[in-house]
Amino acid sequence: MVTSEQIAKFTDAERDAWMASLSEDENVILRxxxxxxxxxxxxSEVKWWLEQKIPDDARLRFLxxxxxxxxxxxxxxxxxxxxxxGEGREIIQExxxxxKDKWLDVVARWDVFGALVAINPSMLQALKMPKPTRYTRxxxx
Amino acid sequence: MKxxxxxxxxxTDVPVGPAMSQLTEKQRRFVRAYLEAPRNHxxxxxxxxxxxxxxxxxxRQSLASMAYALCCDPKIQAAISEVSQSLLIAMGxxxxxxxxxxxxxxxxxxxxxxxxxxxxxxxxxESLQVVRVEHDATPSFRESAQIMARIAELSARYAIKAPTVxxxxxxxxxxxx
Numbered sequence: 001m002v003t004s005e006q007i008a009k010f011t012d013a014e015r016d017a018w019m020a021s022l023s024e025d026e027n028v029i030l031r032x033x034x035x036x037x038x039x040x041x042x043x044s045e046v047k048w049w050l051e052q053k054i055p056d057d058a059r060l061r062f063l064x065x066x067x068x069x070x071x072x073x074x075x076x077x078x079x080x081x082x083x084x085x086g087e088g089r090e091i092i093q094e095x096x097x098x099x100k101d102k103w104l105d106v107v108a109r110w111d112v113f114g115a116l117v118a119i120n121p122s123m124l125q126a127l128k129m130p131k132p133t134r135y136t137r138x139x140x141x
Numbered sequence: 142m143k144x145x146x147x148x149x150x151x152x153t154d155v156p157v158g159p160a161m162s163q164l165t166e167k168q169r170r171f172v173r174a175y176l177e178a179p180r181n182h183x184x185x186x187x188x189x190x191x192x193x194x195x196x197x198x199x200x201r202q203s204l205a206s207m208a209y210a211l212c213c214d215p216k217i218q219a220a221i222s223e224v225s226q227s228l229l230i231a232m233g234x235x236x237x238x239x240x241x242x243x244x245x246x247x248x249x250x251x252x253x254x255x256x257x258x259x260x261x262x263x264x265x266x267e268s269l270q271v272v273r274v275e276h277d278a279t280p281s282f283r284e285s286a287q288i289m290a291r292i293a294e295l296s297a298r299y300a301i302k303a304p305t306v307x308x309x310x311x312x313x314x315x316x317x318x
Contacts, residue, residue: 050301059303060288063295079300 004109025124029117032127034108039072040081040123041107041116045092048083070132077129082122091116158227160219167192171211172220176228185212 002018010018022030029037046062054062066078084092091112095103106112117124161169174191178184185208186201194207211217243255296303 047299047301050296051304053304056288056292060292060295063292063299063301066299067295075298079298 001111001114003111007110025117026114028124028127029114030110034105036072036127037108037113038104039069040126041084041088041092041113043069043073043078043126044081044084044116044120044123045089047081048089051083072132073126074129074132077126080122080126080129082120084116085119088116088119091119158220158223160216160223163216164220167194168211168217169220171208172217172224175208175212175221176224185209 007015007018019027019030043066046065050059050062069078092103092107095106095112097103098106107116157169161172164172170192171188171194174188175184178187180187183201183205186204189195189204189208189211190199194211195204212221240255240258243249243251244259246252249255295301
């Protein structure tokens, strides 16, 4: 997979050619805002935690975190995301070592998020789902 | 001045407390004179002169400086506190006499106040205050039930498969909370 550094060094012509060569799924990932990418990875990790034995207060806090993401993703999209498998969690944990200011940027990178999507394809399905609107948010509540 | 010196000579025979015994004789004279000074203003200067500090040519200013330095000494401060306490105790009979004098004369301006003071001590007003402290350690079942219902609602909404826990051990996954 092409890395973000390589993409940054592309000429305009090379970039156009590269974008034309992308599949539909890769285009979805490419056009997703970085915030959506790292938030999906976080949601997936949170859902893994929710499958573990954790105290009820922590469980409620995690669930309320999911509920607060209604401006980025619909309820159906969040429900679509599967818990992050072990390999994906390892990638996120490695990225987290870079510190709170940087790790989300790293997770949102084209190549890193692409790897996470390969591990957990449900995140791509969630990205493809319609974005929430004021109307759908009101319906969800 | 002579009268003060005479009193000091007499006072040397008076037993002193632990704080006073730490001082020199001159310092003790200063402490006694400081408490017996006729006026508040200039008491330090008066006490220095009475205790024999400085000389006959010493100005009031230099005596005042000496008094300030003496009053800053922690040993002198402890002695002043000690002698003040004993003087207060010694003034008890004086207060009782004044109180009796006020009570004996119903036209005395402090008659009613003196009466109040005595009555407060003879038969104090009793009041009963009941302070009830209740501590309810019972868990709020309604609150717990609300939290669990909220967890179940959100888990169902986001398709969370909560683990099944039996006696603290995770025995399986797949049941929604």
